[in-house]
Amino acid sequence: MITQDELPLQASLSLRPAWLTVEAFQFAVKRTIDVAGALIGLLFLAPVMLAVALLIHLKMPGPIFFRQLRRGHRGRLFWVIKFRTMVVDAEQKLDALETANESHGGVLFKMENDPRVTPLGRFLRRSSLDELPQLINILRGEMSVVGPRPLQIRDSELLQSLNPEAYRRRLQVLPGLTGPWQVGGRSSVDYSRMIELDLDYVENWSLGRDLWIILRTFVVVIVGRGAC
Numbered sequence: 721m722i723t724q725d726e727l728p729l730q731a732s733l734s735l736r737p738a739w740l741t742v743e744a745f746q747f748a749v750k751r752t753i754d755v756a757g758a759l760i761g762l763l764f765l766a767p768v769m770l771a772v773a774l775l776i777h778l779k780m781p782g783p784i785f786f787r788q789l790r791r792g793h794r795g796r797l798f799w800v801i802k803f804r805t806m807v808v809d810a811e812q813k814l815d816a817l818e819t820a821n822e823s824h825g826g827v828l829f830k831m832e833n834d835p836r837v838t839p840l841g842r843f844l845r846r847s848s849l850d851e852l853p854q855l856i857n858i859l860r861g862e863m864s865v866v867g868p869r870p871l872q873i874r875d876s877e878l879l880q881s882l883n884p885e886a887y888r889r890r891l892q893v894l895p896g897l898t899g900p901w902q903v904g905g906r907s908s909v910d911y912s913r914m915i916e917l918d919l920d921y922v923e924n925w926s927l928g929r930d931l932w933i934i935l936r937t938f939v940v941v942i943v944g945r946g947a948c
Contacts, residue, residue, distance in 0.1 A: 749927060750864065757865050758858040769852050772803055772844065779840045782808040785853060790870035793894045798862040800870055801853040805841025806834075848941045854897050866930040867896025868918040879915075886915050889922050903936040 762769075773784045786804040789797055837845070844850040857863040863870065868890050871879065880887040900917035901909060909917070921929070 746927065750930065751861075753927075753930070754858050754864050758855040761852070761855045762859075765852060765855075768849070772849055772852070775840060776804060780804065780807075780838050789873055790895070791873060791876040791891070792862055792870050793891060795891050796862075797873075798857070798860075798870075800863075801856055803844055803850040803853060805838065805844050805850050806836040807838065851897060858897060862894070864894040864896045865898065866933050867894050867899050868921065869899055869901055870895035883915065886919060890915075890918050893922055893925065898933060898937040900933065903933055903940050 776784045783804055786802045786806070787799045788802075790800045792798050841850070854863060858865060871890075876887070879890075900921045901914045904913070904917050
């Protein structure tokens with residue numbers, strides 16, 4: 721026989737499995753979409769990726785791919801993969817160029833007409849073709865098709881010092897190949913607005929919203945808006 725004191729506990733236990741089931745189902749569907757989308761993307765875009773790799777090999781002596789350490793879900797570190805768009809010694813030149821940083825050394829270091837980016841690299845960025853190797857990150861479970869962009873370590877640490885709560889909440893979900901920042905203007909969106917978009921996505925995530933962002937991404941890529 722259940723006593724009066726046990727009723728609240730009994731009610732909470734009866735509700736919890738249903739809540740967990742709904743959440744688990746949604747994330748299972750999201751992961752299924754991620755894997756299916758990455759596999760289909762790699763299959764159909766393989767000729768394009770091969771052509772890009774060949775162009776980089778011919779026009780930009782050095783590695784075809786660029787790997788950079790990023791902070792992902794729950795703070796885990798992983799190597800994000802992109803087609804290389806900069807000169808080989810771009811990382812070494814970064815400190816010398818920070819004086820021209822529009823954000824004055826803040827989060828999201830971006831610079832118009834960055835001299836480290838090659839002409840081919842500008843085309844790859846404008847068309848977002850440089851991002852295609854991240855389909856591999858998605859298959860590995862390090863990224864999702866849709867989510868906040870994974871910040872560079874230096875930007876992630878700066879965000880943690882400036883806004884610890886925003887830093888924590890952004891890491892509650894997998895980072896994405898595309899997301900609210902990309903469809904909202906990309907590099908034309910300032911830091912504070914990017915954080916607002918990311919947090920709104922985390923708090924109001926749904927499969928329908930992911931689908932809208934994916935469809936919107938195609939429009940943004942065709943227009944080439946906000947790339948740098």
